[in-house]
Each structure stands twice: as structure tokens, then as C-alpha cells.
Amino acid sequence: KNQVEQSPQSLIILEGKNCTLQCNYTVSPFSNLRWYKQDTGRGPVSLTIMTFSENTKSNGRYTATLDADTKQSSLHITASQLSDSASYICVVSSLTSGTYKYIFGTGTRLKVLA
């Protein structure tokens, strides 16, 4: 069964600290993995997209890693800011019989405190 699991469910950190969010998936066949940031009451915003051959990709203070062998990804946030408070969603896409499927994780809710 295609699944995407994220951990932790929620996380509270102090401003300036680093944190790492995890995404494990059982999706097959694998096409790509995306990380989104969703602020409360807003639509998701794309942070990174990685294909099978990529194992790291950065977007400012956000760095995503992908281990296609273990089917794990992580999103590392460096020097957190109050504006990083949001939900972070991992999405894995799969191509099956010519049709793309998007399997969403349930997200990690991050709260950054001053």
C-alpha cells in the first residue's frame, strides 16, 4: 500500500535553533518527492522537489535529503525563524499505468517560539 508517514506530528523549537523533519514512504514506483510549507489559512508553497537521482536539495535555510534505498527523506531547517511556524507536508508521486498519483503525508506542525 502506498503510504507517506511523517514524524514528528508536531514540534516546538526556540527561534534560532535547527530542526529536522522526517518523511518515510512506501510508494512504488517512485517518481519524485516534494516538501511543501503551509502557513495557517494559506495554500501550500513548494520548498523542494527531488527526483530519484537527487539526494539533497536546498532552498535557502531549508535543505531536503532523499535516500531512495531506505525510502526516507528529511527536511532540515537551519537557524529557525518565527515565520517558519507552519505545517510541512511531504508528498511522493508515483507513475502507474501512465497516470500520476500524489500521495500526501499528514504533515508536521512546527511552532517556533521567540
Add this chain to the structure above:
Amino acid sequence: DTAVSQTPKYLVTQMGNDKSIKCEQNLGHDTMYWYKQDSKKFLKIMFSYNNKELIINETVPNRFSPKSPDKAHLNLHINSLELGDSAVYFCASSQDIPSGGIDTQYFGPGTRLTVL
């Protein structure tokens, strides 16, 4: 200018009614999507259109009917609304047909639908 816009932002209606949500993108993208986010914040894709042609149609009740009058618009019509339809509906667009490569999706602000 808002890249992907949706109207209305909020929609409160009675069970059994029919309602529509409109979406427009001014990015010149070829592909548009509808997503549903439930109360547990779980996002799920519903439909995708590429150049007015339906290319993704997940298991969605046929009370939901997308309409794409042109590639810049993808409207969602819902018949006989049920309590379980209450959710936030997001429209999104991307440059090309979903591929194994990079097709960044840009999301609208969402429409919060409440069915009473």
C-alpha cells in the same frame, strides 16, 4: 496580482444544495488541479486538467464535477452537498503535465466550505 485565485474564500451552505467554486490562474500554466484538505489537514488530490482535458480523476463522488472553460480556469461544481464535503478546497496550477521531473505547483488561498 494573485497568481492563483479562488472564489469564494468562504462558503457556508445547507445539505443538499448545489454550489460552485471558481479558480483562475494568470501564470500561463497548462495544468490545473483541485485538492481537498479535511479537518485533520490531510491533503488529497481530486482532479487535474491539462489544456482543458481531464488527466487525473481520483476516486471522487460523481457529485463533484470539474469544468475547465479554458486553460486559465478550472471550476468545481458540487451537487447535493453532504456534511462530509466540509473541507478546505485548494486549486493549484503547474506549467506542464505532471511528470517525473520538476513541475512546481502553485496553490491558491483555498475555499473553506462548511455544509450545515
